[in-house]
Amino acid sequence: MSTPAPKLTVATAWLDGCSGCHMSFLDLDERLMTLVEQVEIVYSPLVDAKTLPAQVDVGILEGSISSEDDLEKARLFRERCAVLISLGDCAVTGNVPAMRNHFKLSEVLDRAYRENVTLQPQIPTRAVPALLTPVKPVHGVVAVDVFIPGCPPSAETIWSILSDVIAGRVPDVSAVTRFGA
Amino acid sequence: MPRPTPQSTVRVVTLRIDDRDLSAREDETLIEVCREHQIPIPSLCQLDGLSVWGGCRLCMVEIAGQGRLVAACSTRVAEGMVVQTDTERLRHYRRTIVELLFAERNHVCAVCVSNGHCELQTLAQRCGVDHVRLPYRQVPYPVDSSHEMFRLDHNRCILCTRCVRVCDEIEGAHTWDIMGRGSDCRVITDLARPWGESDTCTRCGKCVQVCPTGALVKQGTSAGEMVKDQHFLPILARRRQAR
Numbered sequence: 001m002s003t004p005a006p007k008l009t010v011a012t013a014w015l016d017g018c019s020g021c022h023m024s025f026l027d028l029d030e031r032l033m034t035l036v037e038q039v040e041i042v043y044s045p046l047v048d049a050k051t052l053p054a055q056v057d058v059g060i061l062e063g064s065i066s067s068e069d070d071l072e073k074a075r076l077f078r079e080r081c082a083v084l085i086s087l088g089d090c091a092v093t094g095n096v097p098a099m100r101n102h103f104k105l106s107e108v109l110d111r112a113y114r115e116n117v118t119l120q121p122q123i124p125t126r127a128v129p130a131l132l133t134p135v136k137p138v139h140g141v142v143a144v145d146v147f148i149p150g151c152p153p154s155a156e157t158i159w160s161i162l163s164d165v166i167a168g169r170v171p172d173v174s175a176v177t178r179f180g181a
Numbered sequence: 182m183p184r185p186t187p188q189s190t191v192r193v194v195t196l197r198i199d200d201r202d203l204s205a206r207e208d209e210t211l212i213e214v215c216r217e218h219q220i221p222i223p224s225l226c227q228l229d230g231l232s233v234w235g236g237c238r239l240c241m242v243e244i245a246g247q248g249r250l251v252a253a254c255s256t257r258v259a260e261g262m263v264v265q266t267d268t269e270r271l272r273h274y275r276r277t278i279v280e281l282l283f284a285e286r287n288h289v290c291a292v293c294v295s296n297g298h299c300e301l302q303t304l305a306q307r308c309g310v311d312h313v314r315l316p317y318r319q320v321p322y323p324v325d326s327s328h329e330m331f332r333l334d335h336n337r338c339i340l341c342t343r344c345v346r347v348c349d350e351i352e353g354a355h356t357w358d359i360m361g362r363g364s365d366c367r368v369i370t371d372l373a374r375p376w377g378e379s380d381t382c383t384r385c386g387k388c389v390q391v392c393p394t395g396a397l398v399k400q401g402t403s404a405g406e407m408v409k410d411q412h413f414l415p416i417l418a419r420r421r422q423a424r
Contacts, residue, residue, distance in 0.1 A: 089291050092312050093283075096292060102321035134319055139312060147312040151291035178306035179283075180290025180297070 008057040008166055011043035012087075013077060015070040016097040016135065017063030020152040021088035022046065027155035038166055056081045058165060064090045064097040065136045069129035078142035083165060086138045087158070089151040089179060098135040105133050147173060150181040157181070196262040211253035211264060212240055222266055223275055223304050225393050226341040227254040232350060234342050239275055239304070242266045250274070276308045284315040285364065286322055287336035288394070294402045295395030301339060302394075320364070327377030330400055331389050335367050338396035344368060344388035356382040368396075 014022060022045060028035065043052045059081030065071050078084055089095035100108045109131075114121040138144055148161055157177040164171035192207045198220060205214040210233070215222045226237040235255040242253045245263035253266070265271070282288070282301060290296050322335035345357040345368060356379050360369045370376040389397045 086312070093289075094317060095289060098317070098319070099287075099289060099292075101317075101319040102287075136316075137312070139314075140316065144312070149311055173311040174306050174309045177311075178290075179288075179302055180293065 007038060007040040009042045009053065009055075010039045010058045010060065011052055011056045011077065011081065012041070012045070012060040012062070013043075013073050014045050015061055015063030015073060015091070015138070016066035017088060017090040018096075019045070019062070021062040021091075021150075024150075024152040024155055025087075025158055028159055029155070031155075031159055035162070052076055052080055054080060058083045058085065060085045060087050061091050061138050062087045064094045065132065065138060065141050066097050067129040067131050071132065071141055074138055074142050083145045084138075084142070085146040085148060085161075085165070086144045087148050088153055089149055091138045092147050092149045093179060094135050094137045094140075095151060098137075101134040105131060146171060148177060149173070149179045150177045151179075153177050153181065194258055194260040194262075196258050196260070196264065198264045199266055205258045207258065207260075209258050211242060211251075211256050211258060214258055215253060215266060220266055221307075222253050223308065224254060225300060225304065225339060226343065228343055228347075228391060230351070231343060231346040231391070234346065237278070237339070237341055239278055241271060241274060243268055243271065272308070276310055279305050279308050279310045280313045280315055282339050283310070283313045284317050286318075286320075286338065293337060293395040294398050295337070299395060300393035318364070322367070325370075325376050326400070327375035328379075328382070328400070329377060330384055331376065331386065332398050332400050333368070333370075333376055334396050334398070336396075337394045338368060339394060340366055340368070341393060342368070343391040343393065344397055347387045347391045352383060352385050352387050354381050354383050354385075357388060 012022065012025070026032070026046070039058070041047050042056060043049045059077040061074060061077060061084065063070065065074055086092045090097055094101075109123050113123045139147075146161065146165060148157065150157055154177070160176050161171040161173060193204050194207050195202065195204045196214075197203070198211075198215060198218070201218070203214060203218060212222055212224065212227060222240045222242070224237060224240040226234045227240060233255045235252045238252060240253040241250040243265040244251055245265075250271070279301070283305065288301060290299070290302050293299065296302070322338075324335065325333040340359070342359060345359060348357045349355040356370050358369055359366065360373055361367055370379045371381060376382065386399070389399060392398075
């Protein structure tokens, strides 16, 4: 009896995005069963593991680089993942989170935490990562291997591109998705 | 009425485009011949029915024996011309041009009213632009919502001047024009007055229809903008009761 081939390891992280790309990933539905036969998800908002393993085959990042925590995670993913994927428009272009680049950070914080609250208006400083300016796409801070635009990319798109990456093929991204798809 | 016969003075030339032998009238441009023969050439400023602008540079092609590239929309065919429309060099330039357009202003497709109906967005996909390698400029541009029916968002404008040309050449109003240079360049109405105060705008909406992006749109098309006006109801109801 031959031993089964070792599974590819996959890690995902949710940076400054709405989690919609992870939701779209979950929309793979029954194909998730097929997927876990080929890959092991070793770190993700979708699993319990709290630390990123030292070596991962495929890293997937949702969201833009908006805070020191996002920057740290992106750098760690780049360091430890053989293939790094930007998933969704926020990771690929900056998208909606980057729209705050047109305003001063203090104005943005005031708008969110003072002007629009009625109870204890205050800007959080403890236990939250400092925000960065400007907000950047992931490839603005680390090298990225595969880009999957879309807001969010459909489950079909994610399936098609992940299948290519798992099989070691270069995906034809523009054949299946675009900015804003 | 019989169709007017083509002028006999117009000659036919033969040329070679992408290794295909083609014939064309000598007064045609390369892009017209390519469109006739379903040879895809990307373009944003060229639009059938409007004058040639040659501004977007996306329709650049290679002509054998010429070192420099030429714009297919503003180059007439010639006898014996040998043209390549889809080489590695051209694909590289086109991709870069599209990326520059995305980097220059703020084309956030996901929250644009033209998402799914935008020529820039479609072109990016066709040119294989899955990300923009250049840093985004991140400079905000103004939005003019002063017009009752239409809205102008400079953040989405690529300065193709289709609006300027259709307003001048087809509608005959010449409300639109271009002002400023470089990154300050923008389309203006009248003498850079708010669109809603324009004396010349006929509200025909041709500019909105030819705009390739979400720069010119109808008011009331973005989320939450549909304002209901139910004033008619009590008035009509009262009058019916009185009858």
